[in-house]
Amino acid sequence: MSRTLASAIIAKKTTQKALEGEICKVNVDLAFANDITGAPAIRAFRKMGAKQVFDPQRCAILPDHFTPNKDIAAAEQAKEAKEFALEQGMLYWEQGRVGVEHTFLPEQGLILPGEIVIGAVGASNSGGAMGAFATGVGSTDLAAIWALGQTWLKVPKTIRVLFQGKRPAWISGKDLILEVLRNLGVQGALYKALEFSGEAVESLPMDDRFTISNMAIEVGGKTGLFVPDEKTLKYAEKRASRPFEPVYPDKDAPYERTIEIDTSSLEPLVALPHLPSNVKPASQCEGIKVDQVFIGSCTNGRLRDMEQAALVLKGRKVHPSTRCIIIPASQEVFQACLERGYISTFIEAGAAVCTPTCGPCLGGHMGILAAGERCVSTSNRNFVGRMGHPKSEVILSGPLVAAASAVTGKVTDPREVLSQEELKALEVGSYE
Amino acid sequence: MNKTFRGKAWVFGNDVDTDVIIPARYLVTDDPVELGKHCMEGHDPQFPEKFHQGDIIVAGENFGCGSSREHAPLALLGIGCSCVIASSYARIFFRNAINVGLPILECPEAAKAINQGDEVEVNLAEGVIKNLSTGQSWNVPPLPEFLQDLMDKGGLVNWVRERLKEEEGAK
Numbered sequence: 001m002s003r004t005l006a007s008a009i010i011a012k013k014t015t016q017k018a019l020e021g022e023i024c025k026v027n028v029d030l031a032f033a034n035d036i037t038g039a040p041a042i043r044a045f046r047k048m049g050a051k052q053v054f055d056p057q058r059c060a061i062l063p064d065h066f067t068p069n070k071d072i073a074a075a076e077q078a079k080e081a082k083e084f085a086l087e088q089g090m091l092y093w094e095q096g097r098v099g100v101e102h103t104f105l106p107e108q109g110l111i112l113p114g115e116i117v118i119g120a121v122g123a124s125n126s127g128g129a130m131g132a133f134a135t136g137v138g139s140t141d142l143a144a145i146w147a148l149g150q151t152w153l154k155v156p157k158t159i160r161v162l163f164q165g166k167r168p169a170w171i172s173g174k175d176l177i178l179e180v181l182r183n184l185g186v187q188g189a190l191y192k193a194l195e196f197s198g199e200a201v202e203s204l205p206m207d208d209r210f211t212i213s214n215m216a217i218e219v220g221g222k223t224g225l226f227v228p229d230e231k232t233l234k235y236a237e238k239r240a241s242r243p244f245e246p247v248y249p250d251k252d253a254p255y256e257r258t259i260e261i262d263t264s265s266l267e268p269l270v271a272l273p274h275l276p277s278n279v280k281p282a283s284q285c286e287g288i289k290v291d292q293v294f295i296g297s298c299t300n301g302r303l304r305d306m307e308q309a310a311l312v313l314k315g316r317k318v319h320p321s322t323r324c325i326i327i328p329a330s331q332e333v334f335q336a337c338l339e340r341g342y343i344s345t346f347i348e349a350g351a352a353v354c355t356p357t358c359g360p361c362l363g364g365h366m367g368i369l370a371a372g373e374r375c376v377s378t379s380n381r382n383f384v385g386r387m388g389h390p391k392s393e394v395i396l397s398g399p400l401v402a403a404a405s406a407v408t409g410k411v412t413d414p415r416e417v418l419s420q421e422e423l424k425a426l427e428v429g430s431y432e
Numbered sequence: 433m434n435k436t437f438r439g440k441a442w443v444f445g446n447d448v449d450t451d452v453i454i455p456a457r458y459l460v461t462d463d464p465v466e467l468g469k470h471c472m473e474g475h476d477p478q479f480p481e482k483f484h485q486g487d488i489i490v491a492g493e494n495f496g497c498g499s500s501r502e503h504a505p506l507a508l509l510g511i512g513c514s515c516v517i518a519s520s521y522a523r524i525f526f527r528n529a530i531n532v533g534l535p536i537l538e539c540p541e542a543a544k545a546i547n548q549g550d551e552v553e554v555n556l557a558e559g560v561i562k563n564l565s566t567g568q569s570w571n572v573p574p575l576p577e578f579l580q581d582l583m584d585k586g587g588l589v590n591w592v593r594e595r596l597k598e599e600e601g602a603k
Contacts, residue, residue: 023576023578023579036456036459036501037500037501037502039462040462040502040503043462044588044589047589047593048589048592048593048596049593049596049597050592050596066460071460073460073461074460076460077460119500120500121499121500122450122498122499122500122501122524124500136500136524137500137524137527137528138500138501138502138524138527138528138531138532139462139502140502140528140531140532140587140588140589141527141528141531141588143589143592144588144591144592147592147596148592148595148596152578154576186447186494186497187446187447187493187494187497187520190493190494190520190522190523191523217524220494220497220522220523222523275447362451362456362499363451363455363456363457364456364457368457381449381451381498381499383449383451383452383474383498384449384451384452384474384475385451385452385455385473385474386451386456390455390473390474390477
């Protein structure tokens with residue numbers, strides 16, 4: 001029987017046949033929660049009468065959302081999560097070591113090709129970039145995994161997305177997934193898996209792939225997987241915390257359908273309020289005034305994103321009426337930014353740089369919007385009230401558009417700001 | 433568990449997201465009543481006052497899209513929502529609702545036909561939705577066997593508890 005990547009991974013992790021549509025009990029390789037979803041999971045775990053997590057090295061809590069704690073209530077629930085993690089001997093990292101979970105876990109070699117990885121967080125799809133079946137659940141589902149080491153998954157149908165053509169250097173992973181959203185809409189992959197491949201993927205850095213998988217859920221997807229290639233295996237081998245076995249789709253796999261995206265003709269894109277699928281070329285939105293720019297989050301807080309932001313901000317200033325908040329998504333990314341001089345570039349440009357946290361992306365802290373304010377954000381959701389007041393607005397973009405908009409104070413196509421030389425530098429890229 | 437509900441329909445469109453159901457800034461508690469005080473605030477700040485115990489939410493496609501927060505079905509339980517009828521659900525919301533015991537029905541025909549303010553009756557055991565204001569009624573296909581088993585055992589917490597006891601007994 002020929003299989004898509006999603007179905008092949010499930011088949012490896014269950015004793016059932018794993019036919020399309022079948023509900024399978026699967027073994028889980030890693031199950032994680034954060035400072036928001038942790039406490040309700042712990043309470044459910046105790047109500048289940050469970051005493052010990054199934055394997056402390058495969059169960060994790062990452063305090064990343066409201067941390068460093070934004071107020072007393074946030075501190076209380078973070079404390080509850082921490083005490084449980086320490087009591088159970090689970091994987092746990094304090095601020096100063098941790099990062100935004102979807103950036104940090106692959107860095108630590110805790111999400112690997114062929115695995116099933118489940119997080120009590122919507123953006124858990126990110127791990128799909130590793131060729132893992134990575135998906136999100138709620139706290140009670142997560143508690144059940146901590147107790148049993150298993151969960152139920154329905155074998156999804158798969159939509160194959162082929163990124164074709166030669167991708168221009170100013171087109172990043174964010175532009176690619178926004179183009180997918182423009183094509184499929186926010187329900188386009190409801191209950192389904194997305195499988196990304198195609199000739200333009202070969203040259204696509206891992207950081208960009210994480211961005212794409214991260215937003216599979218915004219297309220309604222259950223998971224968004226990249227077929228492992230040399231880049232994936234190199235990344236995984238360097239970091240792996242345990243042995244792993246990559247899984248591949250069959251050549252004649254039964255895809256529900258295939259969509260092809262010609263990356264050579266793409267322009268830098270944005271998603272206007274209030275849906276991630278409300279996608280337009282940045283060049284058609286010029287003139288929209290911006291009060292805040294946020295560069296960071298699990299979607300775009302990796303080194304390549306910082307590199308692109310630094311390229312734009314080097315020798316330029318953030319517009320006087322705009323605030324620009326930059327948050328590297330992990331200590332590793334922060335350290336690399338320091339070594340490469342990006343942090344100096346950001347500060348000289350007049351940006352605020354913060355310690356790793358999800359913070360402003362979900363309207364938590366570190367950059368909440370007032371009524372009538374508008375933010376260009378490299379995060380993944382622009383729903384009503386996402387980053388603050390219900391009357392504020394969020395425009396999603398990649399780091400180049402965000403940084404260019406910070407400079408002009410208006411939504412801006414980066415090609416308007418960058419010199420020919422700088423555009424060339426993008427093409428070469430110092431990273432990877 | 434009461435299997436028949438009757439209440440006023442509150443009708444929403446497609447893609448009702450979890451940031452509208454319960455904004456992230458309130459996720460410092462998992463108490464349904466506290467969460468319910470802010471339910472659907474992004475849609476209408478007075479919503480929690482207007483909504484009455486037992487009322488029913490009716491929505492289009494992809495209800496509950498966005499974050500994985502279980503606080504979304506909890507907030508709906510907290511304002512007294514007896515059940516949700518939608519054309520389809522975001523998958524994490526679907527799982528969460530079953531896990532926390534918020535009855536949800538997937539029925540595109542009913543979701544399209546019910547109007548704001550209609551009086552609706554839902555019989556969960558029989559899988560029947562009735563619009564008492566118009567006399568229309570719809571049958572809802574049953575849940576897959578495994579999920580029905582979860583519901584019958586009173587949700588995932590009880591289901592796991594039983595399984596852990598069986599494992600304990602087998603030792």
